[in-house]
Amino acid sequence: MNNELTGPSFNNESLDHISEETNTNSKDSISEKIQQIWHKWLKKLTHYFLITCFVVLGLFWLVLYFIPYLQEMAFLLIPETHKEYITADSKFSDKFKNNIIKTTIKLQRKIDSNTPNSSYLVINTTENSFHLYSGKRLVRTGSCSTGSYTLLQASDDKQWIFKTPRGVKHIHGKTTSPVWKKPDWAFVEEGLPVPPPNDNSRFEYGTLGDYALSIGDGYLIHGTLYQRLLGLPVTHGCVRLNDKDLESVYYTLNIGSKVYIY
Amino acid sequence: MENSVLDNTVVKKSITLFGLLKIFCLLIILYFISLSIYFPVKQLKVFNNTYSDTLLFKGEEINIINDDSIAALKIKESFLQSRITMAKSDSICFSIDLKDSLLLLEIRGVIVHEAKISKIVKSHFFSRVDNIALIKYLSEPFKVDHKIATIEKEPIIFKKAPKDTIEAATQIFMPDTLANEIICITMVFDKNLFLEIAQSEEKPQFNNLWFLIKKRSKNVAQVVKNSFSFKEPYYTPKILIELPKKDIKSIYRAIPYKPQMAINI
Numbered sequence: 360m361n362n363e364l365t366g367p368s369f370n371n372e373s374l375d376h377i378s379e380e381t382n383t384n385s386k387d388s389i390s391e392k393i394q395q396i397w398h399k400w401l402k403k404l405t406h407y408f409l410i411t412c413f414v415v416l417g418l419f420w421l422v423l424y425f426i427p428y429l430q431e432m433a434f435l436l437i438p439e440t441h442k443e444y445i446t447a448d449s450k451f452s453d454k455f456k457n458n459i460i461k462t463t464i465k466l467q468r469k470i471d472s473n474t475p476n477s478s479y480l481v482i483n484t485t486e487n488s489f490h491l492y493s494g495k496r497l498v499r500t501g502s503c504s505t506g507s508y509t510l511l512q513a514s515d516d517k518q519w520i521f522k523t524p525r526g527v528k529h530i531h532g533k534t535t536s537p538v539w540k541k542p543d544w545a546f547v548e549e550g551l552p553v554p555p556p557n558d559n560s561r562f563e564y565g566t567l568g569d570y571a572l573s574i575g576d577g578y579l580i581h582g583t584l585y586q587r588l589l590g591l592p593v594t595h596g597c598v599r600l601n602d603k604d605l606e607s608v609y610y611t612l613n614i615g616s617k618v619y620i621y
Numbered sequence: 622m623e624n625s626v627l628d629n630t631v632v633k634k635s636i637t638l639f640g641l642l643k644i645f646c647l648l649i650i651l652y653f654i655s656l657s658i659y660f661p662v663k664q665l666k667v668f669n670n671t672y673s674d675t676l677l678f679k680g681e682e683i684n685i686i687n688d689d690s691i692a693a694l695k696i697k698e699s700f701l702q703s704r705i706t707m708a709k710s711d712s713i714c715f716s717i718d719l720k721d722s723l724l725l726l727e728i729r730g731v732i733v734h735e736a737k738i739s740k741i742v743k744s745h746f747f748s749r750v751d752n753i754a755l756i757k758y759l760s761e762p763f764k765v766d767h768k769i770a771t772i773e774k775e776p777i778i779f780k781k782a783p784k785d786t787i788e789a790a791t792q793i794f795m796p797d798t799l800a801n802e803i804i805c806i807t808m809v810f811d812k813n814l815f816l817e818i819a820q821s822e823e824k825p826q827f828n829n830l831w832f833l834i835k836k837r838s839k840n841v842a843q844v845v846k847n848s849f850s851f852k853e854p855y856y857t858p859k860i861l862i863e864l865p866k867k868d869i870k871s872i873y874r875a876i877p878y879k880p881q882m883a884i885n886i
Binding site for chain 2: 421422423424425426427429430431432433434435436437438439451452455456459460462463466467469470473474475479481483484485486507508509510511512513514520522525526527547548549550551591592593619621
């Protein structure tokens with residue numbers, strides 16, 4: 360090959376031929392090298408990697424599916440203890456059965472007696488819906504708005520959480536054309552300076568709708584200007600209803616009526 | 622020559638060691654598998670001994686209560702008794718009636734929410750225990766020991782007070798009503814019961830893989846722990862129920878952190 364290079368018949372064609380050969384040689388050497396690496400450690404590494412994957416997946420399956428399944432299957436080894444039993448004395452059996460039925464009816468009545476006979480309101484704060492009952496009869500159902508679960512942090516370490524309290528509440532008072540006396544958080548939330556306690560800027564007319572029912576601790580059931588937000592958790596803890604629902608609730612519930620919030 | 626002999630010995634030794642390790646691992650796995658079969662069977666005996674009350678029934682009653690139809694009536698009675706006990710407390714509690722496929726949310730004995738259960742899977746454990754023990758077991762409310770869920774209990778939104786009205790205008794928050802989450806709750810009760818409440822809607826398992834691992838690995842971790850300690854067996858009977866998503870969410874957000882529950886199996 361060297362002769363050809365230095366020889367008199369040296370031309371471009373032979374040069375191309377040489378470069379092709381060199382390329383083939385270098386390609387061969389690369390594949391040889393890869394093969395060497397593969398045989399030396401890559402093959403082993405792949406082998407171990409696959410084994411590890413297999414073991415990990417196997418353990419995963421064993422822990423998550425097989426053991427719980429096996430635990431349940433273990434009970435199939437034991438015969439069922441429950442069976443039909445025919446007593447020799449069927450009279451005694453019937454008497455025993457009747458006694459249980461009588462006690463069950465008595466207990467069921469005791470549970471039912473917990474439900475108020477007068478009107479009451481049930482509020483679902485997750486679904487933002489309400490059900491109004493008069494005794495056992497459902498009077499009205501619809502959407503409402505409850506607490507937004509916002510935690511407002513003021514700069515002076517003061518904070519307020521806007522959530523509707525859960526549990527059994529009672530109607531403490533009823534008002535028509537209520538006036539909203541804005542608390543401190545209403546100003547803080549709007550980025551306004553907090554005025555003195557009885558400042559005129561604290562009183563807002565018409566915001567709470569036509570009626571308001573107090574359920575204690577400053578929480579109210581009232582109307583809203585933002586009717587399109589009904590069904591969403593957007594309030595500061597009060598329960599907002601639309602005008603028609605509010606009117607119905609106002610006239611159905613009395614002072615002392617129960618409000619179940621969950 | 623000597624070198625090749627030495628190499629062969631090293632290779633042989635490592636192969637033997639690897640083989641021994643494999644056998645050892647296999648033995649450990651077999652040990653845990655056999656224990657996981659043994660624990661439920663043993664737990665059955667422990668349950669029967671703990672809850673069998675000789676004063677609850679006498680004479681012929683003990684024989685009659687073996688009849689499933691009569692036991693079912695007595696279980697219903699226990700269930701109602703539990704609900705009455707729960708009604709005395711102020712907190713929100715829930716009852717599961719597997720016979721009527723209902724989940725009831727109650728406040729002071731008043732049913733405020735009722736959800737229809739679409740699927741029930743319960744452990745074979747309950748059909749293997751003694752009726753008397755089961756009646757005693759269900760006659761008192763269950764209290765949640767710990768629970769995990771795929772959703773937040775209180776979805777609190779943190780908000781810093783704005784400096785002025787311009788900043789306040791940028792902070793107006795609207796809740797996300799399109800969020801599509803997979804809802805699943807698991808509860809472990811003080812009386813050794815595992816309850817899973819899953820959504821009845823379609824639930825792609827792999828979207829929830831982390832919850833699935835967390836839920837199931839706890840059980841296995843306890844089996845492993847008890848296997849080493851050689852103390853009492855570990856097995857928790859399970860009940861799985863499926864409800865519509867919105868019902869689970871309402872119930873989960875309503876109940877307190879350690880709620881009480883009554884169940885009719």
